[in-house]
Amino acid sequence: MTAPTTPAPSLFGASIKRREDPRFITGKGRFTDDVVMPGMTHAAFVRSPHAFAIIRSIDTSRASALPGVRAVFTGEQLAAAGVNGLPAGWLLPDIKVPYRPVLSVGHARHVGEAVAVVIADSAAVARDAAELVDVDYEPLVAVADTATALSHPTQIHDIAPDNRCFHWSIGDAAPVDAAFASAPHVVRQRFVNNRLAAMAMEPRASLASYDVAGDELTLYVTSQNPHVHRLIMGAFVLGLAEHRFRVIAPDVGGGFGSKIFIYPEEVVVAWAAKKIGRPVKWTATRSESFLTDAQGRDHVSEAEMALSNDGKVLALRVKTIANVGSGLSLFAPAVPTYLYATLLSGAYAIPAIHCEVDAVFTNTTPVDAYRGAGRPEACYLIERMMDLSAKHLGMSPVDIRRLNFIPAHAFPYQTPVALCYDSGNYEPALDMALTKADYASLLQRQAEGRANGRYIGIGFSTYIEACSIAPSQVVGALGSQAGLYESAHVRVHPTGSVTVYTGSHSHGQGHETTFAQIVADQLGIPMDAVDIVHGDTGKVQFGMGTYGSRSGALGGTSIYMSLQKIKDKAKKIAAHLLEAAEADIEFEGGKFYVRGAPDRAKQFADVTLAAYLGHNLPSGLEPGLEATSFFDPSNFTFPFGTHIAVVEIERSTGHVTLLNYIAVDDVGNVINPMIVDGMVHGGIAQGVAQALWESVHFAPDGQPLNASLMEYAVPRADQLIKYNTGRTVTPSPVNPLGVKGAGETGTIASTPAIANAVMDALSPFGVSHIDMPLTPSKLWTAMNGSTGGL
Amino acid sequence: MYPASFSYSSPTSLDDALALLAEHGEDAKLLAGGHSLLPLMKLRFAQPRYLVDLRRIANLSGIERSAGELKIGAMSTYAALAASDLVRTLVPMLADAAAQIGDPQVRNRGTIGGSLAHADPAADLPTVMLAADAQMAVVGRRGTRVIPAQAFFVGMLTTSLAPDEVLTEIRIPLADAREGSAYDKCRHPASRFALVGVAASIRLAADGTVLHARIAVGGMGPMAVRVAGAEAALKGHAPTAEVRHAAAALVAAAVDPQEDLQGTVAYKRNLAQVYAERALASAVHRAGG
The missing domain is CATH 3.30.365.10 (Aldehyde oxidase/xanthine dehydrogenase, molybdopterin binding domain)
Known part of the structure; x- marks a missing residue:
């Protein structure tokens, strides 16, 4: 084996230029909308122009008659076909969780809510046809203001009197009241924390295709957490087995939180692809982003x-x-x-x-x-x-x-x-x-x-x-319906290069660089020998994704843990090859050597090759060199x-x-x-x-x-x-x-x-x-x- | 972002363009850069059946000085206006305005003729045209006519162009040495259009008093307007800070702003006052005052 002539410098803490940037700045990224499939069709959504309205009827006949239209679906049709509503992933005591269908059933409750979908051979025809769907609305008095929603005469959901979703408190009121009762100074202020729109550069998009032969549904989607998408859409909304449902979040152009959630459009696209037997794509317009991407604060x-x-x-x-x-x-x-x-x-x-x-x-x-x-x-x-x-x-x-x-x-x-x-x-x-x-x-x-x-x-x-x-136990006790650990699988190849499968998802964070820095630093190999794979449930073990500034601390630590397992096993092999005791083996700069005798050494790639040749391994040690870790912080x-x-x-x-x-x-x-x-x-x-x-x-x-x-x-x-x-x-x-x-x-x-x-x-x-x-x-x-x- | 279906052609002569306009009448729209029209079409607020692109017609762009006028081809881009030495020296307020429109991409595609014919109430160039006393050269199948700026803009997004006419050239009378002009605007924080834009052209007499003034304001009403009262308040006076302030107050009184997310009526009137004072100060300075 040829060994690297110079040991890699310490990469943890170095301002390495982002490896992903050349493809982004030369327009070679691969975003969901870039993916094109044979026979692909396009979805366009009919959206409520009213903030609150009863949907009296929907007439899809004019839209269906337009040449190039494959199908038109309404909320009632999806519900009848067994598509469930979107679930809430965090529950609190006495919380009111209204049924949230992916297409309106009975009422539309905000401007832009998806009421029906048209699927056609081109995006332009789909849009034309969407304008031909006749929805008979009975507008109702809407509630828009945060401060007065509790006392508004309109009740938006039958299950939520006073429009209250939940009442919740934290801390102990008694010592607070006591402190106020005797405090020499009290300062009071009312604050409005204004509502914000997330505004990622890449609007939300999804593309689904169904492979009849393999009975597998594949969904490309702008997601910060593709496994979460797969779990929730598969288990709770569409009733699909996870091993037959692959979710891919390829290059994603920004999320800021807004791409964590499961949205109606991607559910409809996934369901419709199987239903009509054609790939279905939808990409939001900026107007749709403003109306439908989850917003913040308020x-x-x-x-x-x-x-x-x-x-x-x-x-x-x-x-x-x-x-x-x-x-x-x-x-x-x-x-x-x-x-x-x-x-x-x-x-x-x-x-x-x-x-x-x-x-x-x-x-x-x-x-x-x-x-x-x-x-x-x-x-x-x-x-x-x-x-x-x-x-x-x-x-x-x-x-x-x-x-x-x-x-x-x-x-x-x-x-x-x-x-x-x-x-x-x-x-x-x-x-x-x-x-x-x-x-x-x-x-x-x-x-x-x-x-x-x-x-x-x-x-x-x-x-x-x-x-x-x-910490998963903590958030579980507080109402989260998911754990919040992270995972990493590190696969060392026979010649010493490394592929990392991370449950984190990069949508701008630069994981392909920072995670490779961790690996290169730990193994003493060049960053070029390290690939970071993320965003594909078909490749990556279960992962929780990226939000809440968690990728370095959780995703990075998972990688680090797997690297320790790799090093431990490699050390056993190196000790065997060097005919030394494992306790006497040092690993530094990509080289295993016997303590006190640095010339008795094996390069990392020598050891990895030995791990895969399997000709000469310590007794009882399995061949191969890979490790999986799930890190759950304290x-x-x-x-x-x-x-x-x-x-x-x-x-x-x-x-x-x-x-x-x-x-x-x-x-x-x-x-x-x-x-x-x-x-x-x-x-x-x-x-x-x-x-x-x-x-x-x-x-x-x-x-x-x-x-x-x-x-x-x-x-x-x-x-x-x-x-x-x-x-x-x-x-x-x-x-x-x-x-x-x-x-x-x-x-x-x-x-x-x-x-x-x-x-x-x-x-x-x-x-x-x-x-x-x-x-x-x-x-x-x-x-x-x-x-x-x- | 898919516009309704439409047909497109890019004729190479003005005659061909006029023939297409005559053929399609109200169903046709001229494309002169497209940075206002195409977004409206993508939102389906505008659904023309036929687009006639002027970009391949020779001699519709270019900036030249001739016989007391600056002649600007209608297809001249904002970037060309902003970079033109002729515009910068002879009609500096036009260079001021053009350099502040949108972003580099917009300035490289958007054209003066497109902007003027669109007549957005918050656009910059209509205001400048009023203060420049520009003449609009218009060609139709019935022949050529010249429309003064004040008669060209007739309302919100509306001009006196007939549907079968093409704006081909903008002619701006040249200033003399003692004339100065300036345009200043308060930009909308998102669109960068003018919350208020004020264009001022001031000509000074040998004694330093104002020989004549043209002041126009845009962004605060259905269309840009000249403010005759403010012009009269300057005429014959030395344009001191006090005089300029008084003239600007008349600009603020002339506008008709609406309260919206960008501010109250009082605030917007104040903006008109402030930006009128700024434009006047620059114009007077450039006039040698």
Whole structure:
């Protein structure tokens, strides 16, 4: 065997350029819509133009008569054929789970709900025919507003009085009430956490084909978790055996949570392919994405904070109304509960917290996990409350945070809201951020600006989040209908190259690079000798997929565990070949050698070949070299950090300009700093956008008001600046890699940093709070409200 | 994103294009870049049966100076306008506007004629045309006519072009040395169209007072409009900050904004005031004031 002449440098921690990028930037990615099959047909959906309506009748005759149309199906037909409704994947006590058919039955409950489907030989004919489906609607009075849904006279679902999906609480009310009763200071604020649209670059798409000979259904789908798709669609919706149902999520162009869930369209496509005996494809238009992709946030909260005279937080009380939309999307119940209220302690030692949540149905697009999922809502609330409290007490926003930080010696720290933070060290991140911001000069610049009619604001967010979701037993006890471990199968080939089958799914995260770094680093082989396979239930053992910043900590650790098994077995073989005791074998730089005699060595590839030749193995050892691991963590991981935003508000227009943005994050050990920076940058962009620009609006009658990229303001490069980033490193103790998660920190941290900065800028005008998005009109109006107008 | 079925042709002569328009009447639409029309067709808000693409017709694009006018072929792209030295020196407000439209892809495909004939109330170029006192050269089967900008725009998405006519050229009277123009806009955060756009052209007398002014505002009503009152407020006065402020206030009073997600009526009027002041200040500066 030829051995590598130089040992591979340490790749864990190196900024390796992403191996997947050449195919993406040269247009050679293979996305669902790129897949073309012989005899393929196209689906187009007929969608409700009403937010709430009775469907009196559906006449498909004109559509069916159009040349090129293969079939038209309605919800009643699918139900009669045994297609079940979409299930809820997280259950809470007394939760109301309405029947959610994939095509409307009886009622349509939001604008854009799929009412019928047309399947035709071309996408254009399918669209033409969809316009010929005559649906007789009886419009009903719709519920759109989160805050008033509970008292609205319209009841959307028979099983849910007051439109209440569930009432849930966490924490102990008695000590909270006691603390408020005796607290010298109480700060109160109502917050609206605005609804967001996920807006992946690649819209949702699906393509199904049925192989009669093999009795196998194959579904290509834009999924963050193809095995979850297969399990739920197969077992609960369509009644298909998993070994005859293959789900492939090929290249996927962004998800941000919105591609976790099982959607009506992919169920219809999968069912119809078998029904009509032809492949069926559907790709969402951007308009359909706006109407049907699960959206995020949408809370209305009343928060109260009790404080001592010196600024210690004594208790926090929160009442939240969370809008889940027209029906329950897959993980919707978890988001405003266990992913939200459990984070209300933030980075602070708060002795008593109580939070009540009412989840409400409305005639709007369903709401589910969107980047951060609950944690941004918690972080926004607590970080805004810290600022409002500081202002109330006349304290610096820095001092009140430092005073209330959970001290470094207090970890593991049990919060009053279920979570136990395993590790943390918050002050170094704050200090680094203050240094990077040059805070003293900033304050001076701010003071000088105010004297000259320039309104500069400095906003802090000393955030924490819980990610790498999650211990299966814990989430099972809390209502999850799935485990949340992850899996990896590592197959070493005879000549020493490696294929990794991971249950994680990359839809932008760069796993093909970072996971290969872990393998190359552990085995001392070049990254080129490592392939990462993901996203195909026909190739990969069961896996839970990617969301909740879990791939590094869970998917990566699973790979690491399998690599240890590989190394253990390879060491036995190497010891046998070197005629040495296994305990005396060292493995370093891709070479097995006898301790103290580095020349008595076997290269990794020599050992792998021996493993597969099987001619000369230790007695009783099986040939071959591969290993499977399932990693179930003992806890979440808890990234934290300090973000500082510096903004200026133009007095004449209310326009906000970002002057500086400092992000110091602690995501534990970092596999690829460049990729983490990219995640942080993108996350900040999304979080800034929530604070300043993005917001999904519905009219009181449930009609969407800005369901288009001509109206809905996603951030553009020219609105953002070069971020000043830094990291502290507090390795996570709950996985052997010491990694946490970096995918959501930016989104979670940046929204309150910006909101706090804007409010700081407005403080000369006596304004303490404005709900997001902080549009120029709102800011201008606030500035003029206190000065009597221009 | 599949438009309703339509036929397409790309004639190589204006005569052929006019013949197609005559043949298909109201069922036909001209394609002049397509960055407004095609999205509407994909959403099926517009369903023309016949598209006549002007891109292969010779002599419909190009920018040249002749006899006191700048002549701009209707198929000139925004990118060509923004990059043209003639436009930048002779009609700077047009370069200001063209450089801010959409993104590079849009600017490389979208054309001045397409924009003007579409007459989007939030588009930039109609506003500039009003302040430039441009003349629209229009060709139909009955012959050629020239329509002043103020008569060209007649309402929301509506011009005085007949269905069988083609806008072929835009003629802008040249400024003299003491004339300056500018366009400034507040962009919609998503579409980047004008929440408000103000174009101002100012000519100064030797003593520094305003000899004449043309001010137009778009984005805050069904179509862009000239603001005669603001023009009159400048005429004969030295264009000081106070005078400009007073003129801008008349612009703000003339607009008819609607409250929407982008702001209240009061806020939008304020935007008109602010951007009018900015456009006026730049125009005066460029006029040597």
